[in-house]
Amino acid sequence: MIEEATLTGVLPPVRHWPALDLTGTEFDPVLAELMAEGPVTRVQLPHGEGWAWLVTRYDDVRRVVNDPRFSREAVVGRQVTRLAPHFIPDRGAVGFLDPPHHTRLRSSVAAAFTAKGGERVRAKARRMLDELVDDLLRAGPPADLTAAVLGPFPIAVICELMGVPARDRHGMHVWTQLILSAAHGKEVSETAKREMSAYFADLIGLRENSSGEDVTSLLGAAVGRGEVTLEEAVGLAVLLQIGGEAVTSNSGQMFYLLLTRPELVRRLRAEPEIRPRAIDELLRYLPHRNAVGLCRIAVEDVEIAGVRVRAGDAVYVSYLAANRDPDVFPDPETVDFARSPNPHVAFGFGPHYCPGGMLARLEEELLMDALLDRVPGLRLAVAPDQVPFRKGALIRGPESLPVTW
Ligand code: HEM
Numbered sequence: 001m002i003e004e005a006t007l008t009g010v011l012p013p014v015r016h017w018p019a020l021d022l023t024g025t026e027f028d029p030v031l032a033e034l035m036a037e038g039p040v041t042r043v044q045l046p047h048g049e050g051w052a053w054l055v056t057r058y059d060d061v062r063r064v065v066n067d068p069r070f071s072r073e074a075v076v077g078r079q080v081t082r083l084a085p086h087f088i089p090d091r092g093a094v095g096f097l098d099p100p101h102h103t104r105l106r107s108s109v110a111a112a113f114t115a116k117g118g119e120r121v122r123a124k125a126r127r128m129l130d131e132l133v134d135d136l137l138r139a140g141p142p143a144d145l146t147a148a149v150l151g152p153f154p155i156a157v158i159c160e161l162m163g164v165p166a167r168d169r170h171g172m173h174v175w176t177q178l179i180l181s182a183a184h185g186k187e188v189s190e191t192a193k194r195e196m197s198a199y200f201a202d203l204i205g206l207r208e209n210s211s212g213e214d215v216t217s218l219l220g221a222a223v224g225r226g227e228v229t230l231e232e233a234v235g236l237a238v239l240l241q242i243g244g245e246a247v248t249s250n251s252g253q254m255f256y257l258l259l260t261r262p263e264l265v266r267r268l269r270a271e272p273e274i275r276p277r278a279i280d281e282l283l284r285y286l287p288h289r290n291a292v293g294l295c296r297i298a299v300e301d302v303e304i305a306g307v308r309v310r311a312g313d314a315v316y317v318s319y320l321a322a323n324r325d326p327d328v329f330p331d332p333e334t335v336d337f338a339r340s341p342n343p344h345v346a347f348g349f350g351p352h353y354c355p356g357g358m359l360a361r362l363e364e365e366l367l368m369d370a371l372l373d374r375v376p377g378l379r380l381a382v383a384p385d386q387v388p389f390r391k392g393a394l395i396r397g398p399e400s401l402p403v404t405w
Contacts, residue, residue, distance in 0.1 A: 014042045014051040017291055019083060022396065023389040025257050027287055027324070027333075031056075035321050039305040043316070045291060048082040052295055052314035053307070056321035058328045058345070060305050064296065064317050065350035072352065073098045074297035080314040083291040084394060086186040093235045095294050095352065102351055105232055108222035109240070112161055112215045113355045118362045120213055121160050126366055128156045133370050141404040142381040150251050150367070150401065157363055158244025162237065163203070163214030172196070176242050182392060193238065200237040201230060215240060243356050246288075247363050249390070249397025253286045254279075254364065255371070256398055257335075260384045267337060269372055278337040279364050284323045284344035285335050289395050292316040319345045377405040 015037075017030050034041045039057045044050070055064050064070050076089045076096050089096050094105055111117055129149070136148045151173075159169045178184060178192035200216065207220025219233040228236075258265050268275055295314045302309050309315060323344050324332040347357035354360075371378060380387065381404040388399040 012038065012042050014044050017043045017045050019046050019290065019392065021389070021391045022287070022290070024260075024384065024387075025253055025286055028290070028320070031318060031321055035324070040307040043081070045081045045083050047085050048087070049079045050081055050314070052081050052316050053304075053309055054292070055304060055315060055317045057305065058322040058325035061317040061319065061322040061345065062349050064304060064315060065348065065352065067302070068098065069298060069300050069302050070296035070315055071098050071299050072096050072102075072294065072296055074299060075295060078297070078314075080295050082295070085182045086189065090235055092232055094239055099351055105228055105236055106351075106355065108228050108233070109215050109218050109236065109355070112213065112218055113358055115358060117161075117213070118358045121157060122362060124160055125157045125363065129153050129366050129370050133374050137375070143403055145255060145401040145403045146248065146252055146398060147400060149371070150248050150255070153367065154244055154247035154251075154363055157359065158241060161215055161244075161359065162241055163207070163212060163216040164241070168199070172241060173245070176245050179242060180394070196238050196241065197234050200234045200241075204230065204233050204237065240355065243354070244359075246356070246395055247360050249395045250283075250286065250288055250360065251364055251367050252397040252401055253288070254282050255401060256384075256387060257282065257286065259378065259380045259403070261335070264335065264337075265372065268368065272369070274337050275368050276361070276365060277340075277342070279361060279368065280342050280344065281335060281337055281339050283346040284329065284339075284342060286346075287320050287396055288346060289320070290393065292318055293394075319348055375405050378403055379405065
């Protein structure tokens, strides 16, 4: 319908996409409607100006994010319709660069985010997690799983990978929360970001001749070789540090889902060998974020699924929608641990795909092993609808996860 409408010059209607405070793992009903309406629709989000295209089908999503005619650099300086109340696109930040500069910056830290880089921190991560679970068991039930484990564990791991000393973990967490939170206003967020940036500028500056394998050493060495500027290195370090905490929300949703679906937990306990595959299926299924993230701007006229997008138009893709595309994932609403193949795009696709994907998988595997094997009777301590979920957040997840065993 949209294709016909667009070809006859009539644009599809602009749909208002409000910020919804969704709970549990409920799929956004507005996104479901948009997906049903057509492969390419038009949306207006709560903040910013005007409207943007929304692309939801798996193949179209992958095509758009891999097509250099859709630029992130071109977003800087524009007030595109968006979910986030305030928008601080730093020129040169990894999210707002296009290849080849984007490739150059990402390459400087790539070694830390490969499987080998993950193995470097695995044993230490397992030890840190075991200590948190020891404390949980020692204190006894009930407990808030987020405060006890799902919060502190990803912070400890990302600090380890970054080369941030243990004594600075708490400060990093406070800055991260202030940067991400809209509640305290733009000024507070910007101050926290300046402070975290100053911290990383010092750390990276000290490591300019380093041969270390942590991220700040890799960045220091790249600055020392003149491959990236200190400003670029600091911007990337801040985003990686903040991104590290995404695992708290994602694993919070994951354990919420598992603890409300005992049949899934029974299988994961009985067949531990399926856990890595099950984690990928959960990553596909969980609605990691609200609405959509960063848009791209068409730098020339492009046709997507028969719709003519004009140069200068803003385009969003939805990875959540792509992960429910029935042409790629039969019966997409079902959590199917045997799903194979499972080429989900929970970590994105194309040049901006998430650098933390390997780390997030590793942490979720360790969490699943530790919590299912060491806390046998683990269950929710309250009714599922009593679990508080974060409101007004970009990334979805429980505020706390009351459990007992
Ligand atoms: C980008 C998902 C964990 C750091 C992204 C993107 C997605 C995503 C969908 C956007 C891709 C795009 O723009 O097209 C997730 C999920 C996570 C997770 C579901 C947890 C389960 C992490 C972790 C880190 C991280 C642990 C840090 C180590 C980043 C950064 C970007 C990004 C820096 C921007 C990359 C770029 O623009 O080049 N992530 N992420 N994320 N993520 Fe993650």
